[in-house]
Amino acid sequence: MSEEDEAAIGSDARRGSGPGGAAEGAADSAAADFIRERIAADQASGKWGGAVRTRFPPEPNGYLHIGHAKSICLNFGVAEEFGGSCNLRFDDTNPVKEDVEYVDSIQDDVRWLGFDWEDRLYFASDYFEQLYEFAERLIRDGKAYVDSLQREQVGEYRGPWNEPGKESPYRDRSAEESLDLFRRMRAGEFEDGEHVLRARIDMTSGNMNLRDPVLYRIRRAHHHRTGDRWCIYPMYDFAHALSDSLEGITHSLCTLEFEDHRPLYDWFLEQLEVDVHSQQIEFARLNVNYTILSKRRLLQLVEDGDVEGWDDPRMPTLRGMRRRGYTPEAIRDFCTRVGITKRKGTVDVGLLEHCQRDHLNRVAPRAMAVLRPLKLVIENYPEDQVEELEAINNPEDPSAGTRKVPFSRELFIEREDFMEDPPKKFFRLAPGREVRLRYAYFVTCREVVKDAAGEIVELRCTYDPETRGGDAPDGRRVKATLHWVSAAHARTAEVRLYDRLFQVEDPSALEDFKQALNPDSVEVLRGCRLEPSLTGHPVGANVQFERQGYFCPDTTSTAEEPVWNRTVSLRDSWARAQKRGG
RNA sequence: UGGGGCGUCGCCAAGUGGUAAGGCUCGAGACUUUGGAUCUCGCAUUCGGGGGUUCGAAUCCUCCCGCCCCAACCA
Numbered sequence: 001m002s003e004e005d006e007a008a009i010g011s012d013a014r015r016g017s018g019p020g021g022a023a024e025g026a027a028d029s030a031a032a033d034f035i036r037e038r039i040a041a042d043q044a045s046g047k048w049g050g051a052v053r054t055r056f057p058p059e060p061n062g063y064l065h066i067g068h069a070k071s072i073c074l075n076f077g078v079a080e081e082f083g084g085s086c087n088l089r090f091d092d093t094n095p096v097k098e099d100v101e102y103v104d105s106i107q108d109d110v111r112w113l114g115f116d117w118e119d120r121l122y123f124a125s126d127y128f129e130q131l132y133e134f135a136e137r138l139i140r141d142g143k144a145y146v147d148s149l150q151r152e153q154v155g156e157y158r159g160p161w162n163e164p165g166k167e168s169p170y171r172d173r174s175a176e177e178s179l180d181l182f183r184r185m186r187a188g189e190f191e192d193g194e195h196v197l198r199a200r201i202d203m204t205s206g207n208m209n210l211r212d213p214v215l216y217r218i219r220r221a222h223h224h225r226t227g228d229r230w231c232i233y234p235m236y237d238f239a240h241a242l243s244d245s246l247e248g249i250t251h252s253l254c255t256l257e258f259e260d261h262r263p264l265y266d267w268f269l270e271q272l273e274v275d276v277h278s279q280q281i282e283f284a285r286l287n288v289n290y291t292i293l294s295k296r297r298l299l300q301l302v303e304d305g306d307v308e309g310w311d312d313p314r315m316p317t318l319r320g321m322r323r324r325g326y327t328p329e330a331i332r333d334f335c336t337r338v339g340i341t342k343r344k345g346t347v348d349v350g351l352l353e354h355c356q357r358d359h360l361n362r363v364a365p366r367a368m369a370v371l372r373p374l375k376l377v378i379e380n381y382p383e384d385q386v387e388e389l390e391a392i393n394n395p396e397d398p399s400a401g402t403r404k405v406p407f408s409r410e411l412f413i414e415r416e417d418f419m420e421d422p423p424k425k426f427f428r429l430a431p432g433r434e435v436r437l438r439y440a441y442f443v444t445c446r447e448v449v450k451d452a453a454g455e456i457v458e459l460r461c462t463y464d465p466e467t468r469g470g471d472a473p474d475g476r477r478v479k480a481t482l483h484w485v486s487a488a489h490a491r492t493a494e495v496r497l498y499d500r501l502f503q504v505e506d507p508s509a510l511e512d513f514k515q516a517l518n519p520d521s522v523e524v525l526r527g528c529r530l531e532p533s534l535t536g537h538p539v540g541a542n543v544q545f546e547r548q549g550y551f552c553p554d555t556t557s558t559a560e561e562p563v564w565n566r567t568v569s570l571r572d573s574w575a576r577a578q579k580r581g582g
Numbered sequence: 583u584g585g586g587g588c589g590u591c592g593c594c595a596a597g598u599g600g601u602a603a604g605g606c607u608c609g610a611g612a613c614u615u616u617g618g619a620u621c622u623c624g625c626a627u628u629c630g631g632g633g634g635u636u637c638g639a640a641u642c643c644u645c646c647c648g649c650c651c652c653a654a655c656c657a
Contacts, residue, residue: 057657094657161653162583162585163583214654214655235655237657240657260652341588342588343589345593347606351594483616570616570617572617
C-alpha cells in the first residue's frame with residue numbers, strides 16, 4: 001500500500017510482498033493466478049484505461065475469519081500490485097441481521113491484517129437513494145413490477161429446476177400502477193411482505209436467478225446506519241451490482257456460489273446502461289480442515305457458550321487468531337501460498353501452522369519457561385549463590401542481542417525431560433545421566449526423590465563447574481540440552497495450550513457439527529514457571545518458549561496473574577517418532 | 583431432472599500441443615548449546631475414465647464417470 005511498494009510492483013511481482021513487505025519467506029516469482037492474469041490482460045489491452053479498482057464487501061453480520069482473509073488479501077493485494085485501489089464496502093442491505101458491532105470489528109480486523117482503504121470506506125446503505133432511483137427507472141422501462149403474491153406463492157410460482165416457472169398474475173401490472181405501488185411501499189403504506197418489487201426477466205430460465213428475482217422487500221427494521229428512514233430494502237443482487245458500478249469497480253471478485261448470479265449482475269448493469277459495467281469474477285472460497293468457516297455456525301458456538309466469544313483463541317476468526325498470537329504476516333503468507341483457483345478444496349491447517357512458525361522463528365525472541373515443573377537441586381552448587389548467565393535472544397537474528405538469566409542451586413525443569421527408566425532413543429535426563437542446562441552447566445542426575453505415593457518430586461544432581469556456559473573444556477558431549485528456570489527467580493503463570501476445536505476434518509459434513517467439538521481443545525496449566533525477563537511482557541507479543549512453541553500473553557493477562565496462550569507448538573520430531581513407534 | 587462450475591502426488595498448486603514446477607505433509611541423512619531452525623536427498627512413467635486427432639496430448643475433439651452450487655422477500 002505504501003508508495004515504495006507500489007513502485008516495486010513490477011510485471012511479475014505477483015505474490016507476497018504484502019503491506020510492510022510481509023511475506024518474505026513466501027514463494028518469490030510464482031505464476032499469477034487466473035484472476036491476476038485476467039486483470040493483467042485487461043490492463044494490457046487498455047480496458048478501463050488501465051485502472052484497477054476492487055472492493056472487499058463484507059456484510060456486517062459477523063466477525064471476519066480466516067476465509068475472509070483470503071478475499072481481503074486478494075482484493076487489496078491485486079489493487080496494490082496493479083497500481084489500483086481497493087474499497088472497503090459494507091454490504092448492509094439486510095438490517096435484521098446487521099449491527100454496528102460488526103462494522104467496527106471488521107474495520108479493525110482488516111486494518112490489523114495490514115490493509116488500508118484510506119478514505120474509501122463505503123456502505124451500500126449510502127446508495128439507498130440512488131438504488132431506489134434505479135429501481136423506479138426499471139419500473140418505468142417495464143423491466144420491473146410490483147408483485148403482490150404471498151411469500152410462499154412466489155416460491156411456488158418460481159417452480160422447480162426442471163420445469164419453467166409460472167408468471168405471477170401481477171406481472172402485467174402497468175408501469176404506472178407498479179410505480180405507484182412501489183412509492184407507497186417506500187412510504188410505508190403496506191405491511192411487511194405485502195408487496196415486493198421484482199425484475200421482469202424470464203420465468204422459464206434454467207437459471208433460477210433470472211426467474212423474476214426480487215429487488216426490494218418491505219422490512220420494517222431499524223437499520224444501523226439509516227435508522228428508520230427506510231422500510232424497503234434492496235436485495236443483494238441488485239444492490240451489489242449497482243454499488244460496484246457506482247464505485248467504478250473494474251473487477252468484482254467473489255466466491256463461486258455467485259457464479260450463476262453473474263447473468264443477473266450483468267442484466268442490471270446492461271438494462272440500466274450504467275457508465276461502469278464491472279466484471280464479476282468468481283474464485284473458490286477457503287476451507288481449512290478441523291474447523292468451520294461459516295458465520296452462522298460460528299455465531300452458534302458463541303451464542304451457545306461452546307467458546308468464550310468471537311475472540312476465543314480457538315476460533316478461526318481473525319480476532320480469535322489474533323488473541324491466540326497469530327500474526328498478520330503469517331496469515332497473509334498463508335493466503336498467498338494457498339493460491340486462487342476455481343477448485344474447491346480444503347487446505348490442511350498444518351500449512352497455516354507452518355506459516356506461523358516460519359514467521360515467528362524469524363522474529364520471536366526466545367525465553368525459557370517450564371510448563372510442568374519438576375524440582376532439580378544441584379547438591380554441589382553453593383547454597384546462596386546466584387549467577388547471571390548470558391542467553392541469546394534469537395539465534396535467527398543476531399541483532400536481537402542477549403540477556404541475562406539467573407541461575408541458582410534450585411531449579412525447575414520440565415517433568416517430561418526426565419525419565420527414570422528411559423527408552424532407547426530418549427536422550428534427556430535419567431538416573432546417572434549427564435545433560436546440559438541451556439546456557440548454564442552440565443548436570444548429572446544422582447538421585448530421584450519420591451513422595452509417599454511414589455511420585456517423583458525432586459531430582460538431586462551435581463554440576464560440573466568447568467562447563468559454565470554449556471561447553472565442556474575436555475570436549476565431552478551430551479545428547480540433550482534442557483531448558484530450566486531458577487526456582488527462586490521464576491515467575492508463576494497460567495499457560496493455555498490449544499488444540500484443534502474439532503476432532504474431525506470436516507465438521508460441517510456432520511448432521512450436527514457440534515458432535516465433533518474437541519473436548520480437549522484447551523488445556524489450562526497452572527503453576528508454570530517463567531524466566532524473570534518475561535515479567536510484564538505485553539499482551540499479544542510473541543515469544544518462543546524454547547523447545548516448546550510460540551506463546552504470548554492473553555488479553556486477560558495481568559501483572560499479578562499472567563496468562564499465556566500457546567499460539568502454535570514447535571515441530572517436535574521426538575513426539576512424532578514416539579507416536580510412530582506406538 | 584434444468585442451469586452453472588470443477589476434476590494434475592496425502593493436502594494445496596503450476597502447467598495454455600513438445601514429453602509433469604513449487605509449497606505443505608511424509609521418509610532418509612548432515613549439522614546443531616532449542617530432538618527448533620538450517621542443509622542435502624527421496625517422494626505422480628502420469629494428469630477422473632474410454633476412444634480419437636497428432637511425429638508428439640495433462641493440454642485439442644468426443645463419449646462416459648464423479649463431485650460441488652442454485653428452487654430466501656439471506657449475502
